[in-house]
Amino acid sequence: MQALVKILQDYNLQTELEDGCRRVLVSDCYSLLQKLNRQHRRGVAIEDDYLCQGCQRKIFAREISYASDIIVFNCRHIFHENCLLATTGEFVCVICSAQQKSEFRIS
Template sequence: MGDNKNALNIIIERLGDVHRAIDFAKEQNNDDLWEDLLRYSETKPESIRGLLENVGANIDPIRLIRRIKNGLEIPGQKEALITILSDFNLQLSLLDGCRAVLGGDCSDLSRNLQRDQVRGFFGSAATPCPTCNLPIYSGPQSLALLFLCRHVVHATCVRGDDNLPQ
């Protein structure tokens, strides 16, 4: 309990169960455990094959493949590598699909925002200014500011109103 490195060592050395060791490393989600498992597996073809078949998203397959010694024969290596490549292609396909959906959503939302900002809206001369609560239209000389968010205020109710054009 608590000594994950020793627990992994027991699974590997005493039980010799690579799949259980991989499951244990996945459960613990600890990079040091994965490193220990990779170090142990470097010279054992069955362990390497087990890692190749079950590597998934927990560890970079390139990290594992680079550790394979030249000339080391691994039974089932071709099938395991094909599985890794097909999983990688599936991930790329999913990413492309997500990117296309996200791009479409962004485009739709941008169009909706632009449409909402430029369309007109109804108001009346009696509409109160949210700052001073007086009616917006108080005569031909009154200047009002209309914001794209549909708020209307008196120009005199806004800070810096002396810099506004008449």
């Protein structure tokens, strides 16, 4: 009889522990999601001397014939639209995706 009581008590403890873990996990997910959301909402300042990461020329062209649309990523890499499309053909940060690829290769 005593052994049965002990088993039930252990079982109770186990389920309480699982419940606690689940609560911690949910609140962790929520706070991380909020953090991500905050970072995505942050503004990106672009100054006059910033360079295009594609052609390394100034992002704001003085001459109208060099002027182009500008693409700004959340990672703060900036490209002329033409330079970006010439390298990737899509709106993806070339620098960050290259870094990701090399990180995957190491691991």
